Amino acid sequence: MRDKKMPLAQLLAARPAVLSSWPTGAEVDLDEAFAWQAKIPAAKRFSTAMRAARDARRVLTQPRAGVALIDEHIRLLKYLETEGEADLLPTTIDAYTRQNRYEEAARGIEKSVNAGTSLLNGFPAVNHGVAGCRRVTDAVSRPVQVRHGTPDARLLAEITLAGGFTSFEGGGISYNIPYTKNVPLAKSLQDWKYVDRLCGLYEERGFPINREPFGPLTGTLVPPCIGHAVAILEGLLALEQGVRSITLGYGQGGNMAQDIAAIATLRELADEYFQDAGFSGYELSIVFHQWMGGFPEDESRAFSIICWGAAVAALSGADKVIVKTPHEAMGIPTKEANAQGLRASRQTVDMLADQPRIETPQVLREKEIIRREVDCLLPRVLALGSGDTAAGAAAAFEAGILDVPFAPSVHTRGKILPMRDNEGCIRIFNPGAVPLDDDIAALHREKLAERARAEGRSVSFQMVTDDIYAVSKGRLVGRPR
Amino acid sequence: MRDKKMPLAQLLAARPAVLSSWPTGAEVDLDEAFAWQAKIPAAKRFSTAMRAARDARRVLTQPRAGVALIDEHIRLLKYLETEGEADLLPTTIDAYTRQNRYEEAARGIEKSVNAGTSLLNGFPAVNHGVAGCRRVTDAVSRPVQVRHGTPDARLLAEITLAGGFTSFEGGGISYNIPYTKNVPLAKSLQDWKYVDRLCGLYEERGFPINREPFGPLTGTLVPPCIGHAVAILEGLLALEQGVRSITLGYGQGGNMAQDIAAIATLRELADEYFQDAGFSGYELSIVFHQWMGGFPEDESRAFSIICWGAAVAALSGADKVIVKTPHEAMGIPTKEANAQGLRASRQTVDMLADQPRIETPQVLREKEIIRREVDCLLPRVLALGSGDTAAGAAAAFEAGILDVPFAPSVHTRGKILPMRDNEGCIRIFNPGAVPLDDDIAALHREKLAERARAEGRSVSFQMVTDDIYAVSKGRLVGRPR
Amino acid sequence: MNAPTIVLGVIGADCHSVGNKILDAFFNEKGFRVVNLGVMVSQDEFIDAAIETGAAAILVSSLYGHGEIDCEGFRGRCVERGLEQIVLYVGGNLVVGKTPHEAVAEKFSAMGFDRVFFPNDDLEKAARLLEEDIRARPREPVTERPA
Amino acid sequence: MNAPTIVLGVIGADCHSVGNKILDAFFNEKGFRVVNLGVMVSQDEFIDAAIETGAAAILVSSLYGHGEIDCEGFRGRCVERGLEQIVLYVGGNLVVGKTPHEAVAEKFSAMGFDRVFFPNDDLEKAARLLEEDIRARPREPVTERPA
Numbered sequence A, B: 001m002r003d004k005k006m007p008l009a010q011l012l013a014a015r016p017a018v019l020s021s022w023p024t025g026a027e028v029d030l031d032e033a034f035a036w037q038a039k040i041p042a043a044k045r046f047s048t049a050m051r052a053a054r055d056a057r058r059v060l061t062q063p064r065a066g067v068a069l070i071d072e073h074i075r076l077l078k079y080l081e082t083e084g085e086a087d088l089l090p091t092t093i094d095a096y097t098r099q100n101r102y103e104e105a106a107r108g109i110e111k112s113v114n115a116g117t118s119l120l121n122g123f124p125a126v127n128h129g130v131a132g133c134r135r136v137t138d139a140v141s142r143p144v145q146v147r148h149g150t151p152d153a154r155l156l157a158e159i160t161l162a163g164g165f166t167s168f169e170g171g172g173i174s175y176n177i178p179y180t181k182n183v184p185l186a187k188s189l190q191d192w193k194y195v196d197r198l199c200g201l202y203e204e205r206g207f208p209i210n211r212e213p214f215g216p217l218t219g220t221l222v223p224p225c226i227g228h229a230v231a232i233l234e235g236l237l238a239l240e241q242g243v244r245s246i247t248l249g250y251g252q253g254g255n256m257a258q259d260i261a262a263i264a265t266l267r268e269l270a271d272e273y274f275q276d277a278g279f280s281g282y283e284l285s286i287v288f289h290q291w292m293g294g295f296p297e298d299e300s301r302a303f304s305i306i307c308w309g310a311a312v313a314a315l316s317g318a319d320k321v322i323v324k325t326p327h328e329a330m331g332i333p334t335k336e337a338n339a340q341g342l343r344a345s346r347q348t349v350d351m352l353a354d355q356p357r358i359e360t361p362q363v364l365r366e367k368e369i370i371r372r373e374v375d376c377l378l379p380r381v382l383a384l385g386s387g388d389t390a391a392g393a394a395a396a397f398e399a400g401i402l403d404v405p406f407a408p409s410v411h412t413r414g415k416i417l418p419m420r421d422n423e424g425c426i427r428i429f430n431p432g433a434v435p436l437d438d439d440i441a442a443l444h445r446e447k448l449a450e451r452a453r454a455e456g457r458s459v460s461f462q463m464v465t466d467d468i469y470a471v472s473k474g475r476l477v478g479r480p481r
Numbered sequence C, D: 001m002n003a004p005t006i007v008l009g010v011i012g013a014d015c016h017s018v019g020n021k022i023l024d025a026f027f028n029e030k031g032f033r034v035v036n037l038g039v040m041v042s043q044d045e046f047i048d049a050a051i052e053t054g055a056a057a058i059l060v061s062s063l064y065g066h067g068e069i070d071c072e073g074f075r076g077r078c079v080e081r082g083l084e085q086i087v088l089y090v091g092g093n094l095v096v097g098k099t100p101h102e103a104v105a106e107k108f109s110a111m112g113f114d115r116v117f118f119p120n121d122d123l124e125k126a127a128r129l130l131e132e133d134i135r136a137r138p139r140e141p142v143t144e145r146p147a
């Protein structure tokens, strides 16, 4: 295996510019940060919790949550810990910070102070700085992760890792394509190499930082093979920079068999590709995201989606489930609504903990399909990079070999057109330039034709629209009225 | 096939005494009642709805609901129809009426008027009389069923059928053993023969009355074979009296494979036993009851149980699901809470409508076990009666061949002792006198030993207690702390 | 303390037997002599049994919602029949509908019950309280007085 | 009416693209000429595009919660740049947190938006209203004035 790790000197050389991009950057002192991380008890380290869950075959629960002000944010997290019984805590970052618009974040903080309520959709960690972050991570008793959607997360990583967080979500593809419009992939991949290298550095010093690529992408009819390919690529990129604790993610699709197959294959394929690339000794875990698409406004119906997600998380043997709330369709949840989603999910995963895994013929078939598809994509991507994984990924998007549906970014072709088949599995009507083998592409088309026949209409864009709305209207497949 | 139908003359001869047992009985005039039933539109007839659901492979939702006063009850049902989107409506009868204590019911009505809120746990249909019932059935636009728990339901049936209800829950065993203390089975079976014959008479005249034996019994760790045996016996008893639309029920056990197997075998075995007894032309449907045991107080957790029940109802292909509410552990639900349970259930069953049926090796194994067990019991019961199904049932309980766990009645031995195995399936630790074949009994013991080993304790009564509390404490299997 | 006798049962037309069976087993294990009347027990049946067995306490359960109606006048009836000193507990889902515990406890305390329990209350604690309450009450012999 | 031009986009740092793509397809089908700026559009980008294309309306989406901050002063900016008559719509999850629709509608109306929409509002109806509102407004040509 060729060592693709960024030389330490290169990282160190790049740091000053990053740290000086906002005043709080000056608070970061790496040695002091290691000393701080050294004081974090094992029970609060993310990687330890994930490994323990995997060993015990437990499904851990984790919410999303973040508000503008520190004290309010601490209250929120403590509430989710006690009243929500969350195993793992998040700190969701606001959308200005994600775009490195720290001035706007500052304005949001100010307005929130004045309004007496958070006007930001997350916690502006960069503005709050290292000390602010430490107040947060110190106040709670569970492991805390930074969850965001930031194409250039270098400063955010510097500040939050020094701030005592032990897990960092995202990746150069998954936090670009679904979250931005114009950022070139080469740029975000390069910036995430910095982040991964920084995490790897903490790992080297004995402070494992769990890394979690964002699996669900646009959360909207993403075919498993697309999500899996991106997740495995980002896993490889993190491993290359010395990360050891990796959690790959998948957003619930809706058909149980396909979802179970997706979780199983994500684990299996990641291991295969990681080992093929020469890695060993890493710790792989899998996170299942409850339904990431549009929710219904009615809270009872939202509970249904939450619980079904938790059920499939348990039945598929995921290690962690990211939990939605009954407020999902409406807005950032209150802490109470967030705890409700957590408790409903906890009841479900615990109640289902003793159920045996499900291996129906459908599950086996879907596993086979996903494997075949990923094997159509990933080797080509890796080959394109001739040894440089990031270059391969960027070239693959450029060539349309990888393509994410409904994404905002101009750097994905957006030609791939997914829709549901008659049983609700996500299929690909038009693969665009995604190089699926002919028999696989034919299988997708046949499955969609089957649905079209059942609905007495032809396969059309209307079906996609119907599918996008379906769950929020109480169905999985968007049937004609 | 020997015709076991009660001669019409015998029914007619018995009616005056029944109708004179409470003043409102005088309101019942059979011919006028038929004329009234003739005006009920097909869309409001229960049997039609059940058949349509079966044909369309839909799962219909139905709540439980009943309050003391007529107007309040109508408001409640209309709310469940509009806000709860219930496909089928109930009228749950209060507990005094169930014991034929109409004077106490009258006092409850009076107190409720004074208190301005219902102090009864159901709708006292006998006290409200035919006219009162008609106001209710008239006011709504969905089929309405009488749901109760009455060992002697003759007057209740007379009044409610004349009152425009088109389905009647219960049976001589299922509304005796779990609901009473001292009523002899021979007595309740005789009284239910009257009820079935009355329903059969309506059927003869062209007004099908759907009959639904109460499947869940005590709702507490009831092994599927016990519930199935009772359900099929009561189905036979109803068919013998001319009933044609039959809905057999099953209360969720908690292990998905066992629950799916239970629904499948209930349908298959009922058909087999019905046909063996010479019946044809009946319409059989299956109802799945969401978890009937103790609930947690927390409403979010209750939602989880409700949704998981709805999910298994859908996955098992039941035709109807009886829906619990987030208030279950606390008290009779408000109409809002009831509608919440309904909407959460509707979202789940609709969202899962397109999932294919699940046939795992576990499901197949559980189906085989249940079949074997029922075949150990039912032929013996029928043989005991030498042609008289009711006599066979009574004798079987007398002999302990049928036995219901945790029941209040002295007329079941209460020797059968169920508990969960390591995967949460309900097994029989001690069958009492229930004649399971040796290999089946051994299989149960082995499964329980497996759990005991996993928990590092021996099989004990403590396990049963732990299992009874488990779901309300957030688990399925009652593991030691 | 050597095995005080307690009478257990579910009042009124209530058929919920599961909790009753568990309470029976539990209090037996805790060393009480349990006289379990099962379900559907009337006030007088409770009192008859208490008198007959010289019980120190009556534990009434009501799950089905009619508790308020069924328990009315229970304490008065005990007094009438000479059980001034008997410890009177009640527990379960005592009223119709989800109601704050405090409101329910107040209502049943006012009705003369010494303690009021809810489904999720800790039984261990209930047993400790029961021992204390029994120990605390004056030790005259229980005699029936003309009603 | 012959194809009025409308400018569509998601304001601020907001990346939610799914609804935007659906609105694009929908209004196209309804016969509007849609200029879709996609996500992460600033106020001035909206206005530039409206001026450039002579648009009759600007349809602003905001899903991510910062709508209140991002939309501040939008109407004033339009007027400044000569778009007095332009129809200004806004829709989505406009504020942070579950908030009654009325309160949100009031807030954004006060900010000068002609109509305020919520995720579940009927798009057919929105299209009808848009036609009406466009037809109703005075038909002067849009010209850029010095800011």
Ligand code: B12
Binding pocket: A064, A092, A093, A094, A095, A098, A121, A122, A149, A178, A179, A216, A217, A218, A219, A220, A292, A293, A294, A295, A296, A327, A328, A329, A330, A331, A332, A333, A406, A407, A408, A468, D013, D014, D015, D016, D017, D018, D019, D020, D022, D023, D059, D060, D061, D062, D063, D064, D065, D066, D089, D090, D091, D092, D093, D094, D095, D096, D097, D098, D117, D118, D119, D120, D123, D126
């Ligand atoms: C999918 C999704 C995502 C995906 C988006 C992928 C993508 N690029 O599009 C991902 C996972 C990336 C994502 C990220 C984030 N999201 Co998001 N997301 C959603 C979700 C689940 C569905 C949105 C969707 O696609 N719906 C389907 C489409 C068809 O509906 P729609 O977007 O509502 O658009 C329709 C209507 O609103 C209406 N409409 C919209 N605009 C207009 C304008 C006019 C004039 C008219 C007439 C109609 C109209 O018509 C559209 C078509 O029908 C919603 C919650 C929900 N709705 O259930 C949250 C939600 C919008 N997200 C939210 C947030 C906060 C975020 C994040 C900031 C992360 C976080 N803190 O949790 C980031 C955003 C970062 C950023 N820079 O923007 C919040 C917003 C909170 C608030 N307003 O208080 C929501 C409501 C979830 C929640 N309750 O917390 N999200």
Ligand code: B12
Binding pocket: B064, B092, B093, B094, B095, B098, B121, B122, B149, B178, B179, B216, B217, B218, B219, B220, B292, B293, B294, B295, B296, B327, B328, B329, B330, B331, B332, B333, B406, B407, B408, B468, C013, C014, C015, C016, C017, C018, C019, C020, C022, C023, C059, C060, C061, C062, C063, C064, C065, C066, C089, C090, C091, C092, C093, C094, C095, C096, C097, C098, C117, C118, C119, C120, C123, C126
């Ligand atoms: C199982 C069940 C049934 C079974 C009962 C089978 C049987 N024979 O036992 C069936 C299906 C037959 C049934 C029937 C009915 N039920 Co029911 N049932 C339940 C359910 C789901 C669980 C009860 C249970 O077994 N829990 C497990 C045991 C271990 O707990 P427990 O009963 O609460 O007892 C414990 C504690 O309460 C406590 N405790 C009890 N008494 C005392 C006393 C003292 C002194 C102390 C210290 C402690 C104590 O200790 C016990 C052991 O831990 C409850 C709801 C729930 N809890 O989730 C409803 C519930 C009790 N039922 C209810 C009702 C209304 C009925 C019916 C009238 C039907 C209807 N209208 O819906 C009929 C009753 C008819 C009649 N004549 O009584 C209502 C009561 C409503 C209210 N109070 O407002 C409940 C709360 C459901 C609801 N929310 O509507 N039911």
